[in-house]
Amino acid sequence: xxxxxxxxxxxxxxxxxxxxxxxxxxxxxxxxxxxxxxxxxxxxxxxxxxxxxxxxxxxxxxxxxxxxxxxxxxxxxxxxxxxxxxxxxxxxxxxxxxxxxxxxxxxxxxxxxxxxxxxxxxxxxxxxxxxxxxxxxxxxxxxxxxxxxxxxxxxxxxxxxxxxxxxxxxxxxxxxxxxxxxxxxxxxxxxxxxxxxxxxxxxxxxxxxxxxxxxxxxxxxxxxxxxxxxxxxxxxxxxxxxxxxxxxxxxxxxxxxxxxxxxxxxxxxxxxxxxxxxxxxxxxxxxxxxxxxxxxxxxxxxxxxxxxxxxxxxxxxxxxxxxxxxxxxxxxxxxxx
Ligand code: MG
Numbered sequence: 125x126x127x128x129x130x131x132x133x134x135x136x137x138x139x140x141x142x143x144x145x146x147x148x149x150x151x152x153x154x155x156x157x158x159x160x161x162x163x164x165x166x167x168x169x170x171x172x173x174x175x176x177x178x179x180x181x182x183x184x185x186x187x188x189x190x191x192x193x194x195x196x197x198x199x200x201x202x203x204x205x206x207x208x209x210x211x212x213x214x215x216x217x218x219x220x221x222x223x224x225x226x227x228x229x230x231x232x233x234x235x236x237x238x239x240x241x242x243x244x245x246x247x248x249x250x251x252x253x254x255x256x257x258x259x260x261x262x263x264x265x266x267x268x269x270x271x272x273x274x275x276x277x278x279x280x281x282x283x284x285x286x287x288x289x290x291x292x293x294x295x296x297x298x299x300x301x302x303x304x305x306x307x308x309x310x311x312x313x314x315x316x317x318x319x320x321x322x323x324x325x326x327x328x329x330x331x332x333x334x335x336x337x338x339x340x341x342x343x344x345x346x347x348x349x350x351x352x353x354x355x356x357x358x359x360x361x362x363x364x365x366x367x368x369x370x371x372x373x374x375x376x377x378x379x380x381x382x383x384x385x386x387x388x389x390x391x392x393x394x395x396x397x398x399x400x401x402x403x404x405x406x407x408x409x410x411x412x413x414x415x416x417x418x419x420x421x422x423x424x425x426x427x428x429x430x431x432x433x434x435x436x437x438x439x440x441x442x443x444x445x446x447x448x449x450x451x452x453x454x455x456x457x458x459x460x461x
Contacts (some may be wrong), residue, residue: 125437126207128194128230129430131164132223133215133243134268135174138164139185139190141198141205142430147461149435154253157434160198162420162427163190169312171304180218187226194426202234209433211426212240213452214268218449228446239433240446243424244269244454247417248284249435250428251390255415261384263375265390265399266424267296267313270338270371272378273454281458287378288336296365296393298340302363305348306356313395316360317396323361327354335461336377343367368399372406379410384414392423435461 131138144157165186167179195202209225213220231238248262262273269290276285293301299313308315329346331340347363379387387407393399393452394417407414421428436442439460 125434126200127207127209127239127433128202128205129241129426129433129438130210130223130227131243131424131426131429132183132219133211134219134424135167135179136425137186137222138162138424139188139194140426140430141194141200142427142434144434145167146264146434146438149439150437152431152435153256154255156316157253157431159373159427159430160200161194161425162425163194163197164425165190169300169310171307171311172373173300173304174216176216177218180222183219183222187222188446191226197292202230205234207237207239207433207437208234209239209241211243211246211430212446213243213449215243215448215450217448217450218276220450224448231314237442238446239436239442241429241432241436242452242454242457243429244271245284245459246428246432247390248273248454249432250421251388251415251417253431254418254421255388257386257388257415259384260386260388260413260415261375261379261382262301263371263387263389263403264391265295265371265389265393267293267300269296269391271454272336272375274378274382274384275459282460283458284454286453286455287382288338288374291334291339292341292419293344293443295340295371296391298344298367299364299393302347303346306351306359308356312394317398319357319366320360320364320398322357323355323359325358326365327358329362331366331370333373336374338370338374340367364398368396368402371399372402375403376406379412384412386415388415390417390422394422395419
């Protein structure tokens, strides 16, 4: 089967074409499911942050070009597509609508089904596909989300259960705000993490773990109060050490409870080298296989939506309610694989 997938939850508009010869959803692997193309256009980081209307305008403008590039790179015509899919949520409402209108129009015009995909499930599935994991404890760290997840049977069905999560902002949002407030270059998590590597002095900052849950807004306020009083590199270094340590502590608590033998980190922040280092030490302590999603599949892109849509199609699990859902949670529906 061939699937065309669209991603548009936040700063990225993406279109991917996936081809799969898998016989069942549980058999989907890199050997039988290929990414033929995975094109993206990303809204640039600015000091004003992300203004939803401007993001949506960017996506609407870039969508035709990204769509044409994905089709031509994959050497596939719209008539060859068996299913259309899109990222249903969670995300920014304005942005979600662009992907929804694009995918729904293609589905109606070509007479092929539309598969709505949960964006968080897609981050987990692309990590499992890329790293060959069967049943990992997953840490999803991105701009809007920070969750510790594992497959769990509830009322006779499989769910990705949220064992721990942020109680306020996502860790990537925290890193982005720090990058903007300190006017780093680029003014986001990338600028923040680069400068953190140059820090020398550790500054005391609040450390918040509540059970298995996390919070970053107090850390953010405290770190920003140090602005101008200490070198920005030391502020970034200290804030990242504290934020990543809280995340690893909460994850270790969950791991001791669930007993998973594999651990996987996914989402844009999974690219942070210091976080990878802390997690690999913790995983080694517990004799757990540790994997990191490859950079190309860490941030938002549509290949992850297509790979998840393959699993939906093979398990005949296509939700009727296809409308965008801004606050969709990963545990709002069962997983049929
Ligand atoms: Mg994401």
